[in-house]
Amino acid sequence: MPKISDRGFRMPASPIRKLAQYADAAKQRGIEVLHLNIGQPDIITPQIAIDAVKNHNDPIISYSHSAGNLSLRKGLADYYVKNNIDVDYSNILITTGGSEAICFAYYSILNYGDEVIVPEPFYSNYYGFTTETGARMIPVRSTIENGFALPSIEEFENALTPRTKAIMLCNPNNPTGYVYSKKELEQIRDMVKEYDLFLICDEVYREFCYDGEHYSVMNLKGIEENTILIDSFSKRYSVCGIRIGALISKNKEVIATSLKFAQARLSPPTFGQIAAEALLKTPDSYLKQSFSEYKERRDYIISELNKIKGVYSPMPKGAFYSIVELPVDNAELFCKWLLEEFEFEGTTVMMAPGNGFYTGKKMGETQVRIAYVLNKEKLAKAVRCLKKALEVYPGRVCKDE
Amino acid sequence: MPKISDRGFRMPASPIRKLAQYADAAKQRGIEVLHLNIGQPDIITPQIAIDAVKNHNDPIISYSHSAGNLSLRKGLADYYVKNNIDVDYSNILITTGGSEAICFAYYSILNYGDEVIVPEPFYSNYYGFTTETGARMIPVRSTIENGFALPSIEEFENALTPRTKAIMLCNPNNPTGYVYSKKELEQIRDMVKEYDLFLICDEVYREFCYDGEHYSVMNLKGIEENTILIDSFSKRYSVCGIRIGALISKNKEVIATSLKFAQARLSPPTFGQIAAEALLKTPDSYLKQSFSEYKERRDYIISELNKIKGVYSPMPKGAFYSIVELPVDNAELFCKWLLEEFEFEGTTVMMAPGNGFYTGKKMGETQVRIAYVLNKEKLAKAVRCLKKALEVYPGRVCKDE
Numbered sequence: 001m002p003k004i005s006d007r008g009f010r011m012p013a014s015p016i017r018k019l020a021q022y023a024d025a026a027k028q029r030g031i032e033v034l035h036l037n038i039g040q041p042d043i044i045t046p047q048i049a050i051d052a053v054k055n056h057n058d059p060i061i062s063y064s065h066s067a068g069n070l071s072l073r074k075g076l077a078d079y080y081v082k083n084n085i086d087v088d089y090s091n092i093l094i095t096t097g098g099s100e101a102i103c104f105a106y107y108s109i110l111n112y113g114d115e116v117i118v119p120e121p122f123y124s125n126y127y128g129f130t131t132e133t134g135a136r137m138i139p140v141r142s143t144i145e146n147g148f149a150l151p152s153i154e155e156f157e158n159a160l161t162p163r164t165k166a167i168m169l170c171n172p173n174n175p176t177g178y179v180y181s182k183k184e185l186e187q188i189r190d191m192v193k194e195y196d197l198f199l200i201c202d203e204v205y206r207e208f209c210y211d212g213e214h215y216s217v218m219n220l221k222g223i224e225e226n227t228i229l230i231d232s233f234s235k236r237y238s239v240c241g242i243r244i245g246a247l248i249s250k251n252k253e254v255i256a257t258s259l260k261f262a263q264a265r266l267s268p269p270t271f272g273q274i275a276a277e278a279l280l281k282t283p284d285s286y287l288k289q290s291f292s293e294y295k296e297r298r299d300y301i302i303s304e305l306n307k308i309k310g311v312y313s314p315m316p317k318g319a320f321y322s323i324v325e326l327p328v329d330n331a332e333l334f335c336k337w338l339l340e341e342f343e344f345e346g347t348t349v350m351m352a353p354g355n356g357f358y359t360g361k362k363m364g365e366t367q368v369r370i371a372y373v374l375n376k377e378k379l380a381k382a383v384r385c386l387k388k389a390l391e392v393y394p395g396r397v398c399k400d401e
Numbered sequence: 402m403p404k405i406s407d408r409g410f411r412m413p414a415s416p417i418r419k420l421a422q423y424a425d426a427a428k429q430r431g432i433e434v435l436h437l438n439i440g441q442p443d444i445i446t447p448q449i450a451i452d453a454v455k456n457h458n459d460p461i462i463s464y465s466h467s468a469g470n471l472s473l474r475k476g477l478a479d480y481y482v483k484n485n486i487d488v489d490y491s492n493i494l495i496t497t498g499g500s501e502a503i504c505f506a507y508y509s510i511l512n513y514g515d516e517v518i519v520p521e522p523f524y525s526n527y528y529g530f531t532t533e534t535g536a537r538m539i540p541v542r543s544t545i546e547n548g549f550a551l552p553s554i555e556e557f558e559n560a561l562t563p564r565t566k567a568i569m570l571c572n573p574n575n576p577t578g579y580v581y582s583k584k585e586l587e588q589i590r591d592m593v594k595e596y597d598l599f600l601i602c603d604e605v606y607r608e609f610c611y612d613g614e615h616y617s618v619m620n621l622k623g624i625e626e627n628t629i630l631i632d633s634f635s636k637r638y639s640v641c642g643i644r645i646g647a648l649i650s651k652n653k654e655v656i657a658t659s660l661k662f663a664q665a666r667l668s669p670p671t672f673g674q675i676a677a678e679a680l681l682k683t684p685d686s687y688l689k690q691s692f693s694e695y696k697e698r699r700d701y702i703i704s705e706l707n708k709i710k711g712v713y714s715p716m717p718k719g720a721f722y723s724i725v726e727l728p729v730d731n732a733e734l735f736c737k738w739l740l741e742e743f744e745f746e747g748t749t750v751m752m753a754p755g756n757g758f759y760t761g762k763k764m765g766e767t768q769v770r771i772a773y774v775l776n777k778e779k780l781a782k783a784v785r786c787l788k789k790a791l792e793v794y795p796g797r798v799c800k801d802e
Contacts (some may be wrong), residue, residue: 001597001626001627001652002510002566002567002597002598002599002626002627003510004509004510004654004655004658005508005509005510005511005512005515005658006512007508007511007512007513008508008509008510008658008659008661008662009658011508011658011661011662011665012661013660013661013664014467014661014664014665016664017467017664018664020466038464040463040464041461042461043461044460044461045460045461045462049462050462053454053455053672054454054455059445059446060442060443060444060445060446060639061446061450061451061639061640061641061642061643061676062441062641062642063439063441063641063642064642065421066415066418096497096644096666096670097666097667099665099666099667100666103666107406107408107409107412107533108405108406108409109403109404109405109406109409110406110408111406111407111408112408112513112535114406125664125665125666125667128661128662128664128665129665132508132662132665134513134535165403166403196402196403197403198403225402225403226402226403238461238462238463239462240462240463240464240667240668241462241463241464241465241668241670241671241672242462242670242671242672243497243644243667243668243669243670243671251402253405254405257405257406257409257410257412258409260409260412260413260414260415260529261409261412261529261533263414263415263417263418263419263526263529264412264415264500264526264529264530264533265497265498265500265501265504265526266498266500266526266641266644267641267642267644268644269497269642269643269644269670269672269673270642270643270644271454271642271643271670271672271673271676272670272672272673275462275672
């Protein structure tokens with residue numbers, strides 16, 4: 001039997017999805033599983049998107065342009081201009097989710113063995129995509145004690161090698177919820193400029209900054225040719241399933257190169273593009289309402305979690321995630337145990353083990369990532385359930401007692 | 402300004418799509434462009450698919466399982482069983498088009514620098530995907546004189562090196578239209594077994610074999626663990642835009658590894674999966690009608706092309722493509738000239754230059770790939786146009802005169 005590849009062997013299973021089989025089994029036993037593991041919002045998709053798909057009357061569901069429909073690119077450019085990001089449609093490639101935009105960026109700028117510096121903890125799939133590309137992810141550590149603020153530029157500089165090609169940020173951050181300040185981003189800008197690196201920034205949670213304005217890397221002066229923006233419709237409009245994202249850059253060579261990768265896979269999904277174009281006309285009230293809802297949930301769940309002995313979460317400033325420290329010996333075993341052996345009033349909680357968001361084996365071992373994508377009633381249930389679980393979990397370590 | 406990657410530089414522009422800008426310009430000048438360049442069928446999509454999407458009433462367009470919806474995987478397994486391919490849903494991953502299935506197969510089995518042997522000419526994006534993966538495509542040449550039959554096993558063996566990891570076939574073949582016989586496939590089977598290689602076979606045109614039965618690699622005995630099938634809904638049901646394909650293998654390690662890559666990109670498109678599941682219930686009459694239509698077009702266009710002096714096309718046995726030899730000095734320049742400088746009664750023809758389907762620089766230089774995806778009336782117009790163009794083209798070389 002021929003062997004699978006080393007990259008296939010090294011490829012991590014998603015920490016967000018790898019416990020899915022245990023959740024399925026729990027559901028089959030009749031247990032309600034509250035999903036705090038995955039950033040799948042429970043917010044209703046704007047009807048405008050669903051109507052657009054229903055009203056699409058093309059008799060053939062055909063390929064689109066590899067860069068995405070021109071009308072969608074133009075409409076998306078208008079959205080950025082409205083958000084003070086000065087681009088036009090020629091700077092935009094429509095991709096199959098933000099995921100594909102990251103892949104195209106990596107393929108276009110990274111050689112085998114090249115390195116990307118990323119603050120840790122990071123969105124776990126960044127690590128997957130660097131593995132896929134044959135590149136290496138070099139973490140610089142942000143800490144829960146510091147609320148996961150940007151590590152010092154010295155730490156970034158210590159991570160530099162001749163193979164460093166890019167810095168990757170996620171802002172607002174998944175999994176930490178941290179929002180980088182303009183000042184922090186300007187420090188990164190200076191470094192990117194000094195060492196002539198690419199800066200890739202995933203800003204898919206742009207609209208969800210609860211304690212201040214969002215500052216886009218596209219507005220950092222002097223590194224226009226170095227900057228690649230990753231975006232997605234998924235979270236903004238609760239349409240994760242349409243699989244429409246975008247890669248944006250003023251670097252024409254990056255766009256031209258990414259387009260070649262885009263041509264190879266033919267085109268982004270047609271129905272998704274129809275939905276996405278309609279979504280650009282979503283009334284502002286929709287985003288305002290989502291914003292308030294998430295903010296309320298954040299305030300609630302973080303405060304409730306911090307009331308549980310030994311549990312600690314910093315206050316996330318954006319997105320809808322938090323990295324939470326738990327009083328357990330091993331958070332992955334605890335998460336598995338929650339699904340396999342625990343229930344409280346017919347309910348259990350699924351969370352993403354924290355170690356999947358770090359490179360080091362021991363790191364994040366006592367942490368989980370939670371996504372507050374359920375309504376307050378369910379969040380309350382989840383908190384009660386988690387509290388009960390921690391009371392009886394055999395691997396509990398009472399850090400604060 | 403930081404540099405793009407070597408792989409990005411080496412990545413070929415799609416021969417099928419790289420002339421698109423010239424076609425756009427021609428259309429803007431009011432010229433009708435007959436698209437023989439791309440396998441975008443003009444056959445109407447089954448209404449059942451469009452209705453399923455219109456009737457989908459989920460209020461949130463959410464992620465699906467990374468392997469695709471269970472009901473779709475189960476339904477697709479039934480389709481294979483009906484087509485004498487004995488698999489179950491656990492052997493199937495739903496992918497974003499057949500393109501993604503190829504990528505997952507490559508990532509799962511190929512290390513950087515590994516080699517895949519592919520009969521040449523080949524579907525150009527195979528080359529793109531090996532470049533993306535950091536692997537190498539090693540061509541073995543099939544010839545127009547031989548109707549693009551499978552090259553001899555000796556030639557495959559001559560291409561073997563310690564880095565050879567797989568053989569890749571496309572059957573029925575894009576771009577040649579050749580259909581490999583059971584005997585040819587058994588020769589490949591013996592080689593795959595002897596050298597313990599993977600065999601990847603793209604069978605997306607399975608239903609379009611005009612002169613005999615299709616034989617699937619999944620039915621080759623003794624190499625079940627070596628075989629990976631690539632499939633897609635796109636051509637079968639004229640739904641290229643739904644972006645739904647599949648990777649099928651009885652090798653559990655291949656499926657488990659591919660699933661990790663699938664998890665990283667979260668899920669295949671939700672609307673596309675809904676359409677695809679409905680399509681599994683398409684009445685047989687639909688495929689019969691498409692089959693007759695394509696067969697009639699094939700018979701017509703190949704016979705008409707061969708009537709033009711200096712033009713030669715073998716008779717394709719399947720799919721809806723043919724590699725056609727033209728009496729021109731350079732087919733790419735000719736294709737560009739057709740779009741930029743030629744028109745006949747307000748019409749011109751777009752074709753895919755042949756050299757993009759070969760690795761060697763000079764190979765296929767006087768060939769084009771045509772796709773007979775237009776109705777007979779348009780095909781007749783295209784043939785007339787091509788004939789006129791060849792009469793006046795300055796780079797004409799009268800091979801047969």
